[in-house]
Amino acid sequence: MRSDLILRVVAKLLIPFILLFALYVQFHGDFGPGGGFQAGVIAAAAVIFYALIFGLADARRMVPEPLVESMMALGVLTYGSVGLAGLLLGGNYLDYFVLAHDTVHGQERGIFWVEVGVAITVSGVMLKIFYMFADRGKVDDE
Amino acid sequence: MSGAYSTGLFSHFSYFVTVFLMIAGLFIVIARGNLVKKLVGLSIFQTSVYLLYIAPGKVVGGTAPIVSDAFSVYSNPLPHVLILTAIVVGVATLALGLALAVRIREAYGSIEENEILELDAADGAQDAA
Amino acid sequence: MAGAVVVLARSRNLFAVVVLAGVYSFLMATVLVALDAVDVAMTEASVGAGISTVLFLGALYLCKSEEAKPVHKPWLPLALSIAVAVTLVYGTLGLPGFSNIESPIHQHVVPRYLTEGVKETGVPNIVTAVLASYRGYDTLGETTVVFTAGAGVVALLRRRRRERKP
Numbered sequence: 001m002r003s004d005l006i007l008r009v010v011a012k013l014l015i016p017f018i019l020l021f022a023l024y025v026q027f028h029g030d031f032g033p034g035g036g037f038q039a040g041v042i043a044a045a046a047v048i049f050y051a052l053i054f055g056l057a058d059a060r061r062m063v064p065e066p067l068v069e070s071m072m073a074l075g076v077l078t079y080g081s082v083g084l085a086g087l088l089l090g091g092n093y094l095d096y097f098v099l100a101h102d103t104v105h106g107q108e109r110g111i112f113w114v115e116v117g118v119a120i121t122v123s124g125v126m127l128k129i130f131y132m133f134a135d136r137g138k139v140d141d142e
Numbered sequence: 143m144s145g146a147y148s149t150g151l152f153s154h155f156s157y158f159v160t161v162f163l164m165i166a167g168l169f170i171v172i173a174r175g176n177l178v179k180k181l182v183g184l185s186i187f188q189t190s191v192y193l194l195y196i197a198p199g200k201v202v203g204g205t206a207p208i209v210s211d212a213f214s215v216y217s218n219p220l221p222h223v224l225i226l227t228a229i230v231v232g233v234a235t236l237a238l239g240l241a242l243a244v245r246i247r248e249a250y251g252s253i254e255e256n257e258i259l260e261l262d263a264a265d266g267a268q269d270a271a
Numbered sequence: 272m273a274g275a276v277v278v279l280a281r282s283r284n285l286f287a288v289v290v291l292a293g294v295y296s297f298l299m300a301t302v303l304v305a306l307d308a309v310d311v312a313m314t315e316a317s318v319g320a321g322i323s324t325v326l327f328l329g330a331l332y333l334c335k336s337e338e339a340k341p342v343h344k345p346w347l348p349l350a351l352s353i354a355v356a357v358t359l360v361y362g363t364l365g366l367p368g369f370s371n372i373e374s375p376i377h378q379h380v381v382p383r384y385l386t387e388g389v390k391e392t393g394v395p396n397i398v399t400a401v402l403a404s405y406r407g408y409d410t411l412g413e414t415t416v417v418f419t420a421g422a423g424v425v426a427l428l429r430r431r432r433r434e435r436k437p
Contacts, residue, residue, distance in 0.1 A: 234420030
């Protein structure tokens with residue numbers, strides 16, 4: 001009981017920081033190490049941590065299954081639509097320089113949205129896989 | 143600057159480490175029957191390949207390839223990009239492999255290679271009879 | 272790292288094997304930082320030591336077994352491995368030495384990425400710039416692979432409707 005309490009308190013303290021770190025890694029991927037993949041994995045790790053400490057049902061309430069499933073697809077769609085936007089605005093597929101008033105800003109915008117798409121897909125997939133593995137065990141136990 | 147590292151046997155040290163890790167991973171895959179252990183061996187093999195790509199990209203005296211005014215020599219960023227993709231694809235295949243192992247366990251009752259083959263052969267004999 | 276791998280190969284307790292794999296991933300991430308590959312190190316640490324370990328433990332929990340004693344002595348695989356090792360070492364002797372600036376890997380495209388990268392994309396982290404902009408198609412393919420893996424796991428592990436608890 002006591003060790004359970006320590007874990008819960010520590011988890012409650014750490015998880016917001018882990019999520020914040022994931023966001024930091026995502027948006028500072030341009031200036032330091034980081035980027036979409038790392039951020040997605042860290043965010044998924046935060047939710048998995050929550051599920052390990054507080055139980056799968058609680059985690060499912062916080063991050064419900066339909067949300068995770070749609071996140072998986074949404075990221076890839078975001079990436080693809082950035083490419084399409086390049087196509088529609090006059091360049092080739094996945095051209096960034098047409099996306100804004102000047103080349104460098106277009107590149108920055110394109111890179112930003114692409115990394116966001118990647119992070120959403122990666123975190124969604126990692127979380128979904130964890131949910132699937134954990135779910136299988138629960139039904140097997142009965 | 144890089145002269146001391148490029149001569150003699152020491153210059154290829156990173157390759158020796160890579161080959162050792164690769165062979166260790168390969169050995170685990172072919173010599174052990176447990177499916178989960180095989181997957182661990184496979185991921186060791188994959189990490190050795192990351193080392194294979196990144197070690198030649200390092201420039202002694204350089205720094206990480208994040209451009210800033212304080213540095214002028216950078217390590218090669220191109221292998222980093224390739225390996226970043228490789229790591230993520232590796233974990234994706236690992237997840238699929240583990241899901242398959244779980245299903246095999248449910249279908250056959252074991253994840254040892256020789257037991258599975260015996261059960262398969264027994265099933266085949268039963269089907270033929 | 273070599274020590275971790277050797278113990279891992281010989282150990283039969285699967286839980287120990289998984290923990291050792293996590294240790295190995297962390298050590299690999301440290302080596303990668305020493306090789307100036309900071310993005311890769313961060314990804315390897317989080318993915319290899321984090322997600323991989325979680326997935327392995329999840330699979331172990333579902334499989335619930337220890338490795339059985341090997342039936343045959345692994346002489347043939349060992350001989351085969353050593354033969355492959357010798358061939359590979361012979362092959363790598365032809366590759367450029369460590370940190371050789373004249374090697375082809377540093378010519379051609381990379382100087383352009385390093386010098387023009389910030390001017391063209393406005394992003395100081397060259398790895399992100401190459402990943403998201405210069406080689407954006409590869410990253411699109413990779414994201415699709417991740418999505419496909421997730422879809423594959425869902426397809427493999429989904430419970431059929433009538434077995435689901437209400």
